[in-house]
Structures are given as C-alpha cells and as structure tokens.
Amino acid sequence: MNVKLAKIVAHLLCWLPLGYLVVAVSTRNLGADPQERVMHLLGYWGLLFLLLGLAITPVRRLFKVSWLFQYRRMLGLYAAFYLLLHITTFTLFYLNLNLSELWKETIQRPYISVGMLGFMLIIPLVLTSTKTMQKRLGRNWAKLHRLVYVIAVLGIIHFVWQSKADLNEPLSYALVLIVLLGVRIYWYLRKRK
Amino acid sequence: MKNRKLRSIYTGFKDSQLTPEVAFWDRRSFIKSLGYSALAGAGQSSLNTFASEAAAIDYSTTEPLSSEYVVTHHNNFYEFSTSKSKPAELATNFNPSNDWKVSISGLVEKPGEYTLDDILKWTNVEERIYRLRCVEGWSMVIPWSGFQLSDLINKVKPTNNAKFVEFKTLKSRSVFPGQKRGALGFSVLSWPYREGLRMDEAMNPLAFIATGVYGKRLPGQNGAPLRLVVPWKYGFKSIKSIVSIRFLDQRPSNTWHKSAPREYGFYANVNPNVDHPRWSQANERRITDESFFGVKRIPTQMFNGYSEHVASLYKGMDLTLEY
Numbered sequence: 001m002n003v004k005l006a007k008i009v010a011h012l013l014c015w016l017p018l019g020y021l022v023v024a025v026s027t028r029n030l031g032a033d034p035q036e037r038v039m040h041l042l043g044y045w046g047l048l049f050l051l052l053g054l055a056i057t058p059v060r061r062l063f064k065v066s067w068l069f070q071y072r073r074m075l076g077l078y079a080a081f082y083l084l085l086h087i088t089t090f091t092l093f094y095l096n097l098n099l100s101e102l103w104k105e106t107i108q109r110p111y112i113s114v115g116m117l118g119f120m121l122i123i124p125l126v127l128t129s130t131k132t133m134q135k136r137l138g139r140n141w142a143k144l145h146r147l148v149y150v151i152a153v154l155g156i157i158h159f160v161w162q163s164k165a166d167l168n169e170p171l172s173y174a175l176v177l178i179v180l181l182g183v184r185i186y187w188y189l190r191k192r193k
Numbered sequence: 194m195k196n197r198k199l200r201s202i203y204t205g206f207k208d209s210q211l212t213p214e215v216a217f218w219d220r221r222s223f224i225k226s227l228g229y230s231a232l233a234g235a236g237q238s239s240l241n242t243f244a245s246e247a248a249a250i251d252y253s254t255t256e257p258l259s260s261e262y263v264v265t266h267h268n269n270f271y272e273f274s275t276s277k278s279k280p281a282e283l284a285t286n287f288n289p290s291n292d293w294k295v296s297i298s299g300l301v302e303k304p305g306e307y308t309l310d311d312i313l314k315w316t317n318v319e320e321r322i323y324r325l326r327c328v329e330g331w332s333m334v335i336p337w338s339g340f341q342l343s344d345l346i347n348k349v350k351p352t353n354n355a356k357f358v359e360f361k362t363l364k365s366r367s368v369f370p371g372q373k374r375g376a377l378g379f380s381v382l383s384w385p386y387r388e389g390l391r392m393d394e395a396m397n398p399l400a401f402i403a404t405g406v407y408g409k410r411l412p413g414q415n416g417a418p419l420r421l422v423v424p425w426k427y428g429f430k431s432i433k434s435i436v437s438i439r440f441l442d443q444r445p446s447n448t449w450h451k452s453a454p455r456e457y458g459f460y461a462n463v464n465p466n467v468d469h470p471r472w473s474q475a476n477e478r479r480i481t482d483e484s485f486f487g488v489k490r491i492p493t494q495m496f497n498g499y500s501e502h503v504a505s506l507y508k509g510m511d512l513t514l515e516y
Contacts, residue, residue, distance in 0.1 A: 025485050031278040032267030033331060033478075034485050094478070096490055109471055162471070166275040168375030175377075 003070075010071055014078045017045045018085075035093040042086035043115075047155050047173060049079035054152055054180045061187075073129055076148065080122045083155075087119060111161035118154030121147050149184075152177055252399055252502070253322035259333035260482040261407045267480065268414045269327065270433060271381050272362065272369035284413025287368055289434075293418045299359075299440035302350035309418050313404070315348040316340035320408075321401055321422075326463045326497045328427035328449075331488075332477040337422055338405035343396045351392070351440040358395045359445035360421060361437035362386040382448050388421065388432040389445035389459065391506075399424060399502050402435075425499040427461045458516040462507065463497035467516050 021038055024030050030037040053075035060068045095101045106116045125145055128134070134141050156177050160170040266281045273280040291310040298304045318340055326332040346358070364385035366372045372384045394400060401422040404411055411417040416433025423430050429449050439445075449457035456470055465475045477493045496503050507515075 028483055028485075032263035032483050033277070033480055033488060034483065035478075035488050036331075093488070094490070105473070108468075108473075111471055166271075166375060166381045167379050168377045171377055171379075 007070070007074075010074060014049070014074065017041070017082070035089065039086060039089040039093065042082050042089060043159070046079050046083035046086055047152075047159060049075050049082060050148070050152050050155060051173070051176055051180065053079060054148065054177070058180060058183045077126065077129060080126050083119055083122065087116075111158055114154050114161065115158035118151045118158065121151050121154070125151075149181060152181075253320075254324055254334060254498070255322075256324070256334045257481060258322065258336055259480055260487075262483050263480050263487070264333060264335050264406060265412050265414060266483070267331075267333075269329075269428065270371075270414055270416065272371045272384070272386065272434070273414065274371050275381060280414035281412075283370060284417075287413030287417065289413075289418045291418065293436075295419070295435060296437045297349050297439075298437070300352045300355040300442060301440045302352060303348070309404070312345060312419075313340075316344040316402075318404070323399075323401070323422060323424035324497050325422075325424060325428055325431070326477055326493065328429055328457065328461065328469065328474075330472060330474070330477055332479050332491075332493075332497075334479075336407055337401060337403040338408065339401055339403035339419070339422070341398055342400040342402050342421070343398065345402065345438075346395060354442045355440035356392050357389055357441045357444050358392065359387060359389045359437075359439045359441055360432045360435050361439075362432055362434050363436045382452055385436075386432060386448045387445065388430055388447045389441075390423065390430075391444075392440075393506055394423070394503075397503060397506065399499060425463060425496040425503045427457075427463055429457065430461050460507075460512075460515050462503075462512065462516075463493060464495060464512055464516070465493040466495075467513050 021030075021041065025034055025038065028034070053072055056068050056072045056075070060066060091097055091099070091102050095105065105112050107113060125147060128137060128141065128144060137144065156170070156174045159173060160167065163170050267277045268280040269277060270280040270284075273283040289309075291308060291313070293309045294306050295309065295312065296306050318338060320336060320338045322334060322336045324332060325335050351358075362385050363369070364372065369384075371381060374380050390400065401424075402419050403416070403422045404419050406412070406415055411420065416431075416435075419435055420433040421431045421435065430447075444459060447457075447459055449461075450459055463474075468474050474493055476490050478488050479491050481487045481489070494500075
C-alpha cells in the first residue's frame, strides 16, 4: 500500500476513539455520569496508545516488520494528545477549571502526583519529536526518549492506584507493560554477554 | 391499572396512596394527593398512614430529584459488576418476590426467618426523598419508599445487651456474577457484603429500609427487594438485598473497612472536613440527569446535611479518627 495513504488511515484510526466520544456524548450513550466516563476513557486510551507505541520495537524485531517503525512517533504523540484531554476534562469537570485546586490535588493525592509527573515528562518528548530536533540532539535524543519507559510505569501506577477494588483490569495492563519492558531487559542483558 | 395493582403489592402501597411520578416534583401536589387519599379513604388505616407520611415530610429534602434513569443506571453494586452501568443490565432477571427471606438473629427476643411480606405487615410504608452521597464523590437526590428501620427493630425486640446491628447481602454466585473471581483470580471484595450500625444509629428516625424507588418496587440493581438507606453516611453503608439482620454486643466488621481500613471506616459519616486518603471530600458532583451537563459540582455538607438529626449521636467523638 502507498505509504502516504497508509499514514492517513493510521491517523483516522487514532481519531476514532475521540469520534466515538463525540457521538456517544451527543446521543447520551455514556451512562448516568458521562463526564466521568469521558475522563476515564481518555485516560485509558492515552495509556493504550503509550503501550502500543512501546510494542512497536519488540514486534518489529520479532516479526521482522520494519515498516512499523514509522508509526512509533505517531502513537506517542496521540498518547500525549489523549492524556492532555484526560487532564483537561478532570480540571474542567472535577475542579471547575480552578488551577490552584489542580495544584493542591496534584501535591495532595499521590495517585494524581504520579499521573501528573508522568504527563510532565511527556512534554519534553513531544517538543523534541520533530526530525529537526532529533538531528540536533543526536545521540542524546535516544537517551532522552528512554523517559518513555518511566512515563509508562508512572501511568500504570496511576491506573492501579486510582482503582477502588477491582484490580483485574489495571493489573492486566501492568502485565502487558512488564512483558514489553521485560523483552527489552532480556535483549539488553543478552547483548552485554 | 393492573400494573398499579402489582406495584402496590410489591411496595405495600394501596392504590390510592401511590403518588404519580410527576407529583414528586411538586411537594404541594404530593401533600394534596395524600390529603385526598386520607379523605377519600376515611378509614382508620389510611388516616394512620397519612399521619406517618405527614411526619416523614420533615425528613425529605425539596431539592430537585435525580432522574429515574440515573437513579437506576448508575449503581455501585459490586455483586453484579464494578461498572456502574452494568448492574442495570445484569439485574434484569433478579426480581425477588415478597417471599424473600430475612434471617433475624442474635441478641433479640423474636429471632427467626421472616419473609418480606411478614415485615411489611409490621411497618408503615412511606415515601422519603433523601440525598445520597457516595464516598467516591458523586451524589443524587432519590425518592425512596419503604419504612423506618426502627419499626422493624421495635417489632423483633432486641435485648438490652444488643449494642450493634449487622446486615448481610445475599451470597450467590448464580445470582451475582460479580462474586466470582476476576480474570487474574482476584476477588473484588470478600462476600457476602456486610455492614453494621450502632444501635442508636439504627434507631434514628432517618435510618430507613427501602423497598421501592420512584413509586415502583425496588429494581434489582438498586438492591431489591429491601435495602438499607442511611442518608447521613456514605453510600456504601446503605447495604443492598439484605438477607440477614443480626443483633450483637460487639461492633461488627464491615466489608469496605475490612478491604481498606485506612480508606473506609465503620462510621463512614459524610464529612467534608475529613478527606479520603486518595481524594478530597469537600465537594461532590451532584448527578441530576444523564445529559452531558447534568452534573454539577457543589460543596458537601456535614453529615450530608442531616446534622440536626444525627450530630448528637457523635458528640465527643473525634471524627478524624472515627471516620
């Protein structure tokens, strides 16, 4: 398939969740507390895009599909986009846009501190995601972008920590992350030998 | 008409006493309709009911009701699912009849297995519009029907040694899919769900057993066929689908407290000044209807606004320790 066309399709797929939200909100299909549902789904998709981005390298190596590589940056940027919307909805619906309260919540609630720290760490990665920045930073670019491992771990901790009793779903995500980081550690150790 | 008859069987209302849904929105017409039924009935029993309902009005709030849809489609009923929308789907086949049995045991003069029918005969069914504040930070205004818990307690006569009441929900994996273990083998909570009240809390006139909501019999997802409603406490105290009421001399354990003792206490009184360790309790999101802007953030009141009725129960207690 034409690379350009494939990219357009990939972008459309990434907008699909947001499109679903718009339709679901306007047709009242998000249950009794649509604001909360929107906030949760945005956070959930942010994490999902993050994990998908982290899956690119292992999948590429295992199945020898090098073309996948071009989608890594896209997935990372969409993760940042959905997480920004996640935080925006929280600030809007839970805090009435009160930024001093956002600060208070961020320092007082450990699960929010962890999530917010993760999001803060995404910002430099977004800013240095362009090809120009990649060239300018040279070898440091790869070092800097290893932060994504920390971000993913913080995101998963935030997800597990905010859940009330049912750990089955958040821990399934944690397992996926452990596998994705585990293969990297395995490869790293093997290379050193 | 047939439907109305059915409803009245379930809730214990007489036909003429059933208030149409629209009337809930208008306190005056609510009172008028009761007045009408008292005049028209002119019998002893309906006059009694009128008296008790007139008294009950003091406990009801005049705030706008949360819509019937949100009341019946936003349920924390982990026995079905941890999702708030799923209980409404999963409870469609859970329609217990009035043969539902409640075991009454412990330090009590008249222990035994009673059916809901037996219990309804001892009590006056009335309507109460209460605020409900969930520990998670959302709230609703709900028109319950049912009876005062003290009516039931007086009938079964606990002994002088009874200092606490313990309630249990039905344990049945065939009825409640949420009681099965999850994909990774974790149980969500330890079943059956348990709750407890101090005796003086249970005897407080606000403590209520609901058998109906919005003028209809209680749907499965709201805790059919009978559930506790203690409006000055966080919602998890208001245990659903009760099968056991036991009178004890010691404080019973309650499920959420056992699950996370630092986060959920025995008392669980609504208190804007004592935060949950993971979130603030100073405000709440009042859910009025299912539209996108049907939720508004408002400040949370001490004892959920019921201080005048219950504050005296906790005199001298440090509510930051006894949360």
